[in-house]
Amino acid sequence: MNTEINKNIKKLIDKLGITPYEFSKQIGNKRADNVYNILKEKVEVSTTMINRIFKRYPEYKNLILNGEDEKLGVQFYDPDNLPKEKILIPIYDDISTIGGKLEKGYSANMQTSYSTPTEWIDPGDWFKGVTAAIRHYEESMTEYPKGCILALKEVQEWRLLLPGRNYVIETTEYRVTKKLQAVQYNEFISMRSTNEEKYEDGELIHPPFKIQWDLIGRIFEVLGYVVKTGSGTMVYTTNQK
Numbered sequence: 001m002n003t004e005i006n007k008n009i010k011k012l013i014d015k016l017g018i019t020p021y022e023f024s025k026q027i028g029n030k031r032a033d034n035v036y037n038i039l040k041e042k043v044e045v046s047t048t049m050i051n052r053i054f055k056r057y058p059e060y061k062n063l064i065l066n067g068e069d070e071k072l073g074v075q076f077y078d079p080d081n082l083p084k085e086k087i088l089i090p091i092y093d094d095i096s097t098i099g100g101k102l103e104k105g106y107s108a109n110m111q112t113s114y115s116t117p118t119e120w121i122d123p124g125d126w127f128k129g130v131t132a133a134i135r136h137y138e139e140s141m142t143e144y145p146k147g148c149i150l151a152l153k154e155v156q157e158w159r160l161l162l163p164g165r166n167y168v169i170e171t172t173e174y175r176v177t178k179k180l181q182a183v184q185y186n187e188f189i190s191m192r193s194t195n196e197e198k199y200e201d202g203e204l205i206h207p208p209f210k211i212q213w214d215l216i217g218r219i220f221e222v223l224g225y226v227v228k229t230g231s232g233t234m235v236y237t238t239n240q241k
Contacts, residue, residue, distance in 0.1 A: 002044070003041045003044075004067065005045045005050070005064060005065070006038050006039065006041045006044075006045060007041075007067065008063060008064050008065070008066075008067045009035075009038055009039070009045065009053070009064065010039050011063060011067065012053070012057065012060055012063055012064060013039070015060075015063070020032055020035045020036055020039060021035075023035060026056055027049075027052040027053055027055075027056045028052055028056070029052070034049070050064065127151045127153070127223040127224055128223075129153045129223070130151045130152065130153055130223055131152060131153050131154045131220075132152045132153075132154065132220060133149050133150060133151055133152060134149070134150050134152060134168065134175070134177075135147065135148070135149055135150075136148050136149070136150050136177060136225070138177070139195060140177075140178070140193035140194070140195045140206040141166070141177055141178070141179075141193060141194050141195065142194045142195045143166075143194060144177070144225055145225075148225045148226060149225060149226045150168065150177065150222050150224075150225050151222070151223045151224050151225065151226065152168055152220035152221065152222060152223065153220060153221045153223055154218060154219070154220050155167070155219040155220065155221055158219060159185065161180055161183055161189070161219070162180065163180050163181060163182055163183065164179065164180065165179070165180055165221060165222075166178070166179050166180075166221070166222040167179075167180050167191075167219055167220060167221055167222060168219070168220040168222060169189075169191065169211055169216060169219055170216070170217045170218040170219070170220070171211065171215045171216055171217055172215065172217060173215075176191070177222065178191035178192060178193060179191065179192050179193070179194055181208055185213075186213060187212070187213060188210040188211060188212050188213060189210065189211055189213070189216075190208060190209070190210050191208065191209060191210070191211065192206075192208040192209075193206035193207075193208075
């Protein structure tokens with residue numbers, strides 16, 4: 001049994017300075033027995049329990065998952081508990097993969113609707129014009145670490161798409177992050193990956209592909225990404241001035 005998350009929950013309770021009983025009440029448990037069993041490492045932490053903790057303490061996701069009390073430098077908010085005084089942007093905590101695999105432990109969300117954000121965040125002064133964010137897990141774009149947050153700006157005028165820039169393309173079936181290779185207006189756009197890893201026979205694992213214009217719902221330019229490092233929170237930008 002993997003008890004790392006059990007230990008991390010104990011870290012969170014100690015940090016909050018409350019009793020396991022108070023913690024249990026705050027996350028919506030009717031009884032505290034399960035929390036005590038988790039702290040004694042008698043049971044594994046269920047997905048339901050983790051989701052309850054995330055909903056009540058979204059700012060401590062990194063502590064629960066990784067045992068590290070260093071935040072990403074952004075504030076997360078549950079969709080049902082949004083502060084009125086802040087200007088927030090949606091974050092979509094899923095991404096589909098084309099021509100690659102996801103890191104073990106993550107799964108692509110293949111729902112047909114991508115209109116509902118997982119959470120909302122306060123981006124602060126990250127990037128000018130940022131309108132949304134997404135957590136990125138796939139491996140076809142070598143410049144983005146797995147699990148980082150991509151800062152996005154929705155493109156309103158598609159005729160201004162620039163080959164060589166990175167975009168998030170949203171269709172009715174998936175959302176994918178790739179580099180724009182070419183544009184054939186009113187027909188299709190060509191996308192490619194920056195990961196040029198090949199199979200033994202020399203074929204690209206992440207080959208270029210085309211998306212028909214009529215299948216595209218929204219397009220976002222990737223302004224950059226936020227990633228947690230060992231020494232602190234750093235912001236890297238891929239936006240060319």
